C-alpha cells in the first residue's frame with residue numbers, strides 16, 4: 001500500500017483527508033506532524049516541506065507538489081536528488097488562474113482602477129475606450145496555464161501574444177520564443193501577464209530593463225512567482241507612470257510584509273497568493289493518478305525536469 005505523507009500550508013487538511021478516504025482509500029495518508037515509521041513512507045505530497053525531513057525518509061519514491069510550481073521543492077538543499085518530483089496539472093487550478101487573469105485584464109482594459117479613483121473624488125468623467133481587438137495582451141509562459149488564459153482572452157476578442165522557451169504554434173496567438181525575442185514581445189504587450197515558473201533563468205526577469213521595454217502606460221499582472229519581479233524597479237516604473245497599474249498575487253516575501261510600499265500604492269492591487277487555490281475536489285483525483293502510475297512503474301504524469309527547473 002502506498003503511504004503518502006501530506007503537508008499543506010492551508011486550512012484544508014480535513015477536506016484533503018476526506019477526499020482521499022472517499023476517492024482513493026487504497027492510499028494511506030499520514031499527516032506531516034504524525035508520520036509514524038518514516039521508513040514506510042513512499043510518497044510525499046507537499047507545498048513547502050520543512051528542510052531536512054524528506055531526506056529522512058529512506059524509501060521515498062516520489063515527491064508531489066501541491067501546486068503547479070515546484071521552485072519551493074527544487075530549492076530545498078537537502079532534497080533527496082534521486083527522488084523524482086511531479087507537479088499538479090489540475091483543471092481546478094487552471095480555472096482559478098483563468099478567472100484571475102481574465103478579471104484583471106478586463107479591469108485594466110476597461111480602466112476600472114481609474115473609475116474607482118474618480119469615484120473617491122465624486123468625479124463624473126468618461127474615459128476613452130478601445131475594442132479588445134485593439135488591445136494587445138502579452139503572456140509570459142505558454143504552458144498549461146498560459147495557454148488556457150490565452151484561449152479565454154481570445155474568446156473575449158483580445159489580441160494575444162505569448163512568449164515561451166521553445167517554439168510554439170498556437171491558434172490566434174502571436175508566438176515569440178527565446179531570449180532574443182523577449183524585448184520585441186514586451187514592446188507590444190500593453191497588458192503583460194506573468195505565468196512563468198520560477199527558475200534560475202526567469203528569476204528577476206521583470207526588472208528595470210524589461211519593464212522599460214513595455215509600451216508607456218502598460219499594465220502588469222503577476223501570478224507567476226514574486227521573484228520574477230524586481231519590486232524596487234516596479235515601484236520606480238509605477239512612480240514614473242511608465243507602468244500604469246499592476247495586479248500582484250505573488251511577492252518576493254510572502255506574506256507581503258506590513259508597511260511594504262506595494263500595500264498602499266494607489267495603482268496596485270495586492271492579493272495574498274490566491275490567484276488559484278489547489279482544491280481537493282479536482283486535485284485529489286489527479287494526485288491519486290500520479291501515485292497509481294508511480295506504484296505501477298508507469299511513466300509519472302507531470303514529472304518535473306529538475307535540471308530545467310519546471
Ligand code: NDP
Nearest residue numbers: 068069141142143144145164165166196197201224275276
Ligand atoms: P508549465 O510548466 O506548463 O509552463 C511554463 C511555461 O513557461 C512554458 O511555456 C515554458 O516554455 C515557459 N518558460 C519556462 N522557462 C522559460 C524561459 N526561460 N524562457 C521562456 N519561457 C519559459 O507551467 P504552468 O503553466 O502549469 O504554471 C506556470 C506557473 O504559474 C507555475 O510555475 C507557478 O509559478 C504559477 N502558478 C501560480 C499560481 C498562483 O496562485 N499564483 C497557481 C498556479 C500556478 P516551454 O513551453 O517552451 O517549455
Ligand code: OXD
Nearest residue numbers: 066067068069070276
Ligand atoms: C502553484 C501555486 O504553483 O499555487 O500552484 O502558486
